Amino acid sequence: MKIKLFLLKTAALILMPAFFATAQSVPVQPDEISQSRAAEAWSKVYQVFSHPRCANCHVPDDNLPRWSGPSYGKTSVHGMNISGGQSRIGVETVMCSTCHAHSNSDEPHGPPGSPVWMLAPVEMLWWQQSSKQICEQIKDPTRNGGRTLEEVAHHIQEDELVHWGWDPGKGREPAPYSAKETADFVTLWANAGAPCPE
Amino acid sequence: MQINVNGTQHEVDVDEEMPLLWVLRDELNITGPKFGCGIAMCGACTVHINGQPARSCSMPVGQVSGLITTIEGLGTPDAMHEVQAAWVEHQVAQCGYCQPGQIMSAAALLQMNPNPDDEAIDHAMSANLCRCGTYPRIRAAIKAAAQNIREKSA
Structure with a gap:
């Protein structure tokens, strides 16, 4: 009897870890892995899109560029009563190119620049938008410049003004990650069905 | 490099990164455009490039293509703009x-x-x-x- 009891206890001790191991690591479906990786990828894309280097120029229909982020202290609209106007390049007011050259000024607080310098189209609003709002916008061809998500990833990897976000000149914090990494995050997220946060 | 200022072609031997204002004032002795802030914030250096205003203190001369007009070329005392x-x-x-x-x-x-x-x-x-x-x-x-x-x- 004692021997039987001993064998039972031993068997229990051997089998219990296996039971708990099974209970703890419920088999994960490949689809769920993909969804969780997609959500992680999107959260990184959102970090980029909502970063001041990007969002400061993806502004609403007030057409006012923003000055925000660690480089600027308090958040404000662009100084000197500057407006991009409905043209988003300042045709109606002062052309952005009046002060913004094709490259960043090396002077402290000098104007940043890129071969193209303009506000993003008004429907591509990112300024103070939630992750869900930007996610839905970037998937919507009527609000993303008529692009597929593959084209969005390509745009991030190729566009000069987009690239400025990672090379913003002296004294400005660049957007996180890199253009290549961000394009890869978009591709991963898109290939998993481009889920948006709830 | 060649630049056209107020209708006159000039050959200047300068670094392409030199601000246009420096070229105008120090190389060509065109002193109408003024140095104010040096960072395109005050407008004293404003010239026209192809008719569009530009802050010459922050415009590398190598990026200028087209006709430059300064206050001297806008009009003259006898024929003012x-x-x-x-x-x-x-x-x-x-x-x-x-x-x-x-x-x-x-x-x-x-x-x-x-x-x-x-x-x-x-x-x-x-x-x-x-x-x-x-x-x-x-x-x-x-x-x-x-x-x-x-x-x-x-």
């Missing part, structure tokens, strides 16, 4: 340091908008600073120049 004439008529200048830039910005504004209201003037001219505070006279002179230009083209 309408904006220059209105500036004299309204005695806008006090110390005068910012006025070349003010006039160049005003001339560009009237090129785009021949009948600017106060809001349009505020938008176009707010990035041209005047420490003497001649803003009311600037506004009046712009309106006068606009009217003269409209009357002449009518």
